[in-house]
Structures are given as structure tokens and as C-alpha cells.
Amino acid sequence: xxxxxxxxxxxxxxxxxxxxxxxxxxxxxxxxxxxxxxxxxxxxxxxxxxxxxxxxxxxxxxxxxxxxxxxxxxxxxxxxxxxxxxxxxxxxxxxxxxxxxxxxxxxxxxxxxxxxxxxxxxxxxxxxxxxxxxxxxxxxxxxxxxxxxxxxxxxxxxxxxxxxxxxxxxxxxxxxxxxxxxxxxxxxxxxxxxxxxxxxxxxxxxxxxxxxxxxxxxxxxxxxxxxxxxxxxxxxxxxxx
Amino acid sequence: xxxxxxxxxxxxxxxxxxxxxxxxxxxxxxxxxxxxxxxxxxxxxxxxxxxxxxxxxxxxxxxxxxxxxxxxxxxxxxxxxxxxxxxxxxxxxxxxxxxxxxxxxxxxxxxxxxxxxxxxxxxxxxxxxxxxxxxxxxxxxxxxxxxxxxxxxxxxxxxxxxxxxxxxxxxxxxxxxxxxxxxxxxxxxxxxxxxxxxxxxxxxxxxxxxxxxxxxxxxxxxxxxxxxxxxxxxxxxxxxxxxxxxxxxxxxx
Numbered sequence: 001x002x003x004x005x006x007x008x009x010x011x012x013x014x015x016x017x018x019x020x021x022x023x024x025x026x027x028x029x030x031x032x033x034x035x036x037x038x039x040x041x042x043x044x045x046x047x048x049x050x051x052x053x054x055x056x057x058x059x060x061x062x063x064x065x066x067x068x069x070x071x072x073x074x075x076x077x078x079x080x081x082x083x084x085x086x087x088x089x090x091x092x093x094x095x096x097x098x099x100x101x102x103x104x105x106x107x108x109x110x111x112x113x114x115x116x117x118x119x120x121x122x123x124x125x126x127x128x129x130x131x132x133x134x135x136x137x138x139x140x141x142x143x144x145x146x147x148x149x150x151x152x153x154x155x156x157x158x159x160x161x162x163x164x165x166x167x168x169x170x171x172x173x174x175x176x177x178x179x180x181x182x183x184x185x186x187x188x189x190x191x192x193x194x195x196x197x198x199x200x201x202x203x204x205x206x207x208x209x210x211x212x213x214x215x216x217x218x219x220x221x222x223x224x225x226x227x228x229x230x231x232x233x234x235x236x237x238x239x240x241x
Numbered sequence: 242x243x244x245x246x247x248x249x250x251x252x253x254x255x256x257x258x259x260x261x262x263x264x265x266x267x268x269x270x271x272x273x274x275x276x277x278x279x280x281x282x283x284x285x286x287x288x289x290x291x292x293x294x295x296x297x298x299x300x301x302x303x304x305x306x307x308x309x310x311x312x313x314x315x316x317x318x319x320x321x322x323x324x325x326x327x328x329x330x331x332x333x334x335x336x337x338x339x340x341x342x343x344x345x346x347x348x349x350x351x352x353x354x355x356x357x358x359x360x361x362x363x364x365x366x367x368x369x370x371x372x373x374x375x376x377x378x379x380x381x382x383x384x385x386x387x388x389x390x391x392x393x394x395x396x397x398x399x400x401x402x403x404x405x406x407x408x409x410x411x412x413x414x415x416x417x418x419x420x421x422x423x424x425x426x427x428x429x430x431x432x433x434x435x436x437x438x439x440x441x442x443x444x445x446x447x448x449x450x451x452x453x454x455x456x457x458x459x460x461x462x463x464x465x466x467x468x469x470x471x472x473x474x475x476x477x478x479x480x481x482x483x484x485x486x487x488x489x490x491x492x493x494x
Contacts, residue, residue, distance in 0.1 A: 050415060050418055050419045050422060051419075053415040054412055054415040054419065056415075057412050058411040058414075058449035058453075059454055061453075061454045061455050061458055062292040062293060062454050065282070065288065065289045066278075068282075069289075105455075105459055106288075108282075108284055111285075112283060116283065
């Protein structure tokens, strides 16, 4: 690695000067170019998944994650008081879809959709992100249910759209098959129905769940039985019955 | 064993050329970049770190081994040392395969060094699969670089040919998927292009199926698929070595 060199003092002064001047010019030039954050309008149309796969050169999992970092930089950071508020959500969900197709086992795109982009104060944008989560949930329900459960909560508490929350909750109940899906997630529809004052439907669902034998934990069964009795009491006290 | 002398020479040259420091610098750079990017991630930060470090080290390993092989062989040819070697009472096949064995050993050492950092994020079994696969991949790259360095006239074309073969092999499956995709029009030029892509794929190794980052993220691959992928690499490395020996035997001193 070593090589014979002449001492630095042997170099002519003009070479020192030229080198120092060129270095100073480079630093000054770069210092004037302040890096600007990626604006919402800069988000390009989404590439197709096959194009992304080609660009990954056989490393789809890595490119999927790097693409998520690239995507989340748009319309965020600096003094932006309304992050992601100006993004074209049609393009955004197109990107998320392509990235998810690149690595279907990654949770990043669904996490970002449910926890970041869907929490946008603009209800129209929020709904677009929630619908993306719903569509992608259907492709792999047993793995992706947590994001749809979060979507149901957002629909209920943030959008105050109980029918939408019920659609998402019902989808979890109907499409998941794995034993790893907790019962609270499968029971979400019942609680949404209660909030909608659809007591009869909630009672039928809850009764059916108890009779199906799917609940093995005695404490949980006891709690649900208590909820069922409460529902029946509320139903009995309703006028016109 | 005469071939072992050539293998030892290849390893000694790499050590004296500062390859150890280059490998350490690559590992440090990979770890630093992974740590930086994981700070930006909202979720899966450890997976992101593992994926970035693995992908970067894989590319670095391939570049280092290809550059080392091409530079070493071209220097030997340009300094007329190869002519001197050919005058030795050793068969040409022994000389060629001895060099190849040395570069393969170098690749295996590099693969072991580059697999170690992956233990920070992945299970040992997955890291072992990834590291062994990288060693096979580097053997194939060494075979390709040796072949092109011996057959092409100078350094740049040999490096470019090795890089082209490697990148094409890694993206061939994606090209085939695009060519056969549902959006492809049903016309005879397109059909012709699709068959041409399939034909080229037959002449390339399936590098997109080996040394997969997914193994580090989601667990070791199934044994049969893994063994088949590595066998594919061995077959292609043997093909390149055979082509190289064929060409070397025909070489006029």
C-alpha cells in the first residue's frame, strides 16, 4: 500500500494555490445550494410493480423499504404545518400499492397508510388511505388485519362514519381464518353496531359468537355474556317493544 | 500440488493489495448507512437496516472480487508474466484452474467477512444460508471475470462485460415477467421479443434467486429450493471455467 513519494515541500507554490482555490470554490458552490424538501407537487406518478422489480436488480425487499423512505419525504419536514396535506393521494396509494407488491410481507406500506396518511385531517384524503388499507387487507387478511382494525377505529372516532367502521370490522370477522387473530378484533363489528344503536343486530352477532364455541377463555366468555345480557336489557327497555 | 501454488499467489496478491482494508471499509460504510437510514424509518427499522447492509455488502463483494480478478490477470498479461508461467512444466488447465481456485477462496473469505454483520439482525441459520450463497455467487463472478480478463484485450472491456453479465442475470426474471405480463400486446414482434428474452435467460444464471435479502428478514429458505439455486450457480461457474480453459488452451503463448 505504501509508495515512494517526494516531500510536500518540493511541490511548487502555484499547485498548492490552485488546489486550495479549487477546493474553496467547490465548498462555496455547494454551500449556496441549500437542499430543498420534496414538495407535494414533486411526487411523480407511481411506477408499475414490474418496473420497480426490474429496477431492484433482484433486491425487492431492500428497494421496497428504500422506496418507502423516498415516499414519506414528500410534503413533510421543515416548517410544514400540515404534513401530507397537499399530496395527491391517488398517486400516493399507487406508490404504496406498487411497493407492497414488491415485498408483500412488508408491513411498512400498510403501517404508513393506516397510521400516517389516513390520519390526515382532510376526510377525503383520509378515506382514500383507508380504502387502500381495506383493498390490500383482502389480499392477505390473516397477516394484515391489524391495519384494518386501526382503519375501523379511525373511521369510527375520527371520521365519525359508523357504517364505514362497521364495513371494516365485518371484513375482519369474515375474512380472517388464523387462530392468531384475537377475538377482540373479530368482535369489533358488535361494538360498532352497539354504537350505531343497532342493538338487535349486535345481540344476534354476540349470541352467535358465544354459541359457536369459538371463545375458550372463561373470563372472556363471561365478559361477553354480561355484554349480551346488558344488550338484552337495553333492547327490552326500548319503547315499542 | 501445482494448482495450489496459483491459488496461494492469488490470495497473497489480494492481501498485499490492501483488500482487507477495503473489505473493512465496506463493512463500516454499510453499517453507517444502515444506521442512518434506520433513523428515518417509521417502522421495520431493524429490517431496513438489515436489508440495506446486506444489499450494499453484496454489491461491494461482487465489485471487489470482479475488479481484483480482472486487474490481477490483466497485470499478469501486460507484464508478460503470463508468458513466463506458460513456459513452466505445468498444464494450462492446471494453471487456469489454480487461479480460479485462488479467486474462489478469496470470494469465500470475503463472503464470510460480509456475512458476519448480518448476525446483528438475523438468525444464525439465515445468515449462514446468505453467506454460503454469497460465496457461491462470488465464485461465479470470479469465474466470469477470469474468463473475460483472459479473452478480452484490456481491463475496461473485461470489467464492463463482467458487470453486464452480472446485472443482466440479476434482472432477467423481471424482464421475463414484463415480457409475459398481461399488458403485453399480442402481436408477432412482441412474441418474437418474448421468445428472445426467454432464449437469453437460458444462457444466464438465475442470480435473482440467490443471496436473497428476504432470508435475513423473514427466515431461512426451504432446503430444496436453496440447494437447487446453489446447484444452478455451480453449473454456471463450471461452464465459465470450462469455456475459460478451452480458450486458454487455444491461446498462442
